[in-house]
Amino acid sequence: MKRTKTLNRARLLISCSDQPGIVAAVSDFLHQKGANIVQSDQYSTDPEGGMFFMRIEFDLSSFNERFSTVEKEFPAIAERFGISWRLESERKTKKMAMFVSKEDHCLLELLWRWRSGELDVEIPVVISNHEDLRDIVESYGISFHYIPVSKETKQKAESDAASLLKDYHIDFIVLARYMQILSPDFVKSFEHRIINIHHSFLPAFIGANPYKKAFERGVKLIGATAHYVTNDLDEGPIIEQEVLRVNHRYDTDDLKIAGRNVEKIALARAVEWHINDKVLVYKNKTIVFN
Known part of the structure; x- marks a missing residue:
């Protein structure tokens, strides 16, 4: 509604x-x-x-x-x-850009909430380092820009992205499963205006295949954390966290599905609270008037 x-x-x-x-x-x-x-x-x-x-x-x-x-x-x-x-x-509608890679669950959740009117925000542009999600984004009438990123082109890629954000007058950015680390200069230009989502296994199961490692450890809770991006990787001020109870019957694929569900819920809440000016940042913590 x-x-x-x-x-x-x-x-x-x-x-x-x-x-x-x-x-x-x-x-x-x-x-x-x-x-x-x-x-x-x-x-x-x-x-x-x-x-x-x-x-x-x-x-x-x-x-x-x-x-x-x-x-x-x-x-x-x-x-x-x-x-x-x-x-x-409240008359001013914030403009949000999304950065994505290949996974679509967080992107689709935010697009659905936006189209249904649950998120009072404009989404002029989605930027990606892959072409995979172009058709989905453009089906919503939103501009999609492919900016490939490699070690050699990272600086130029961020410069190109920054130019697009300026052209679209973007107020804040959501990293909807964007699998790139942003440079300190880029983060500084959007201080406390970049929201990221990651699984809450960190730092317990770092590196590749976190769900496989979690399965092998026999976890009973999995979760996700939405936070503002800082130059300390995945350690910025936390906005929202969501958890889901699992059991021994969950295999690795089941954990991945459950993980995607909690990721999109936590991210959507964090975005909504940011849009409605319900978050204050103090040092590396947040006060959320939700």
Whole structure:
């Protein structure tokens, strides 16, 4: 079912050192600007010297004028409390690019949710280092760009991809089973805006054939982890994890099927929360107001 937008709604996300008066000051500021707060979530790591995180949804009449006023005048509150903040408008639809290789399960899950209206996002482009998924992507009316990657061409491939992302005005990237490691420069240009998915066997079963190794070990739980990409491979801030119980009757192929199912569920949730500005990153952790 297609999600209905509230066109006069905005979101404010803040993080700062915990101290008295933050909630009162922010709420009073929004009230003075004519805002009606419809939802407010907050979290403190420790009331004595910890960090404070907050996500507020509010409605504004005369939206364009008042949203601009909030944007211009909130820095005074932010400076007073040392707040890092982000203001988002529900009128703006984020643009998402997907990077894929050969496996299609995560790609298809996100495309289905997008077409059904569950994901309020634009998908202008899919980039791949293989041609295998071109027909699927183009059947959805989305541009598909094949950019092969080798050790010798990696730098040029990333440069070409970066140019495409700029041309399509992409806000964030989803690695939907993209089997390439991105360079530090590329990751830095999309800090906390690249979402990856991998099986949660890591670091227990690294290298090739993780499902075979898991089968041989007799695991009873398998899972998947969706996280923001950093330069520490598969160690970025975790957004969501999903697990599924298995038993001795599962062979290697059964584990692969189960693994694909939990991967696409975890990734879809992470993407949805990112789209709806429900994730705040602090150091190498996330606060998810889901």
